[in-house]
Amino acid sequence: MANELNGRTIAFLAAPEGTEQVELTEPWNAILEAGGTPKLISTSGGEIRGFNHLDKGDTFPVDATVDEARAGDYTGLVLPGGVANPDFLRQNERAVAFVKEFFDTGKPVAAICHAPWTLVEADAVRDRRLTSFPSLRTDITNAGGNWVDEEVAVCSGGANTLVTSRKPDDLPAFNKTAVETFAK
Numbered sequence: 001m002a003n004e005l006n007g008r009t010i011a012f013l014a015a016p017e018g019t020e021q022v023e024l025t026e027p028w029n030a031i032l033e034a035g036g037t038p039k040l041i042s043t044s045g046g047e048i049r050g051f052n053h054l055d056k057g058d059t060f061p062v063d064a065t066v067d068e069a070r071a072g073d074y075t076g077l078v079l080p081g082g083v084a085n086p087d088f089l090r091q092n093e094r095a096v097a098f099v100k101e102f103f104d105t106g107k108p109v110a111a112i113c114h115a116p117w118t119l120v121e122a123d124a125v126r127d128r129r130l131t132s133f134p135s136l137r138t139d140i141t142n143a144g145g146n147w148v149d150e151e152v153a154v155c156s157g158g159a160n161t162l163v164t165s166r167k168p169d170d171l172p173a174f175n176k177t178a179v180e181t182f183a184k
Contacts, residue, residue, distance in 0.1 A: 002034065003034070003035040004034050004035060004183040005031060005035045005036030006035040008035075008037070008076075008183075009037045009038075009074050009075055010036050010037070010038050010075055010076050010077070011069065011073075011076070011077045011078070012024060012027070012028060012038055012041065012077075012079075012080065013041045013077060013078075013079055013089065014040065014060075014080055014089075015042065015085045015088035016042055016046075016048050016049070016088070017048065017049045017085075018051060018083065019080050019081075019085040020050070020053070020080060020168065021050030021051060021052055022052070022168050023081045023082065023112050023113055023115075023168060024050055025050070026171045026175060027078050027112075027171070027175050028078075030175035030178070030179055031178075034179045034183070036075075036179075036182065038078075039064065040060055040061065040062050040064075041063065041069045041098070042062045042065060043065065043088070043092045044065060045062050046062055047062055051084075066092065066097075066098045067094055070098075070101065071098065071104075071107055072101075074102075074107070075182055076102070076108040076109065076110065077102045077107065077110070078110045078111075079109065079110070079115035079116075079118055080115060081111075081112050081167075082113070082114060083114050085114070086116070086117035086118045087117060089117075090117055090120070090121035096118065096121050097122075099119065102160060103122065103159055103160055104159070105160075106159045108162070108163065108178075108181045108184075109124075109161075109162050110162075110163040110174065110178035110182075111130075111132075111162070111163070112166075112171070112174050113132065113133045113165070113168070114133050114135075116132040116139075116164060117136060120136075120139050124162075125144060126144035126145065127144060127145075127146075127158065128146065128158055128162055129148060129157065130147065130162055131147065131166050132164060133166055134166070151166065151170045151173045151174075152165045152170060152174055152177045154177060161184075163177050163178050
């Protein structure tokens with residue numbers, strides 16, 4: 001299991017601030033433990049600041065900006081949540097386009113908590129089965145998605161595989177399923 005992602009690079013897209021830290025660090029560590037290479041992509045260079053709910057957390061160095069990154073350079077994409085993170089991302093045209101590239105090229109995407117807001121903006125939830133933090137249910141439904149209340153939802157009913165989870169408590173299942181999906 002430790003080498004199932006050898007040679008695979010996974011993009012993590014996060015805004016400069018507002019990312020729920022545990023939803024960044026735990027999937028990041030799962031990718032590393034599986035032998036993969038995680039790369040942090042953001043809307044600006046330098047570093048991002050994680051948050052522990054509403055309290056400032058640690059900082060993390062950015063590997064590339066959305067202006068530099070292309071989906072073709074990565075095996076898959078992880079979208080961590082946090083309330084502010086996806087709200088910032090969905091207002092950035094290049095960030096939304098970067099997310100859409102993964103769907104357009106059939107590459108797997110894993111999104112947790114509030115991250116599906118960015119998927120809604122990328123018009124990537126229509127006719128897809130997914131979950132999220134419960135407060136996004138109406139947004140997902142209005143965007144044509146089929147919202148479910150499950151620990152982890154996997155949808156292969158589109159051009160790519162979409163893995164989603166609701167909240168930090170779901171991280172063990174989310175991480176396991178994302179790694180398995182990225183390994184295919």
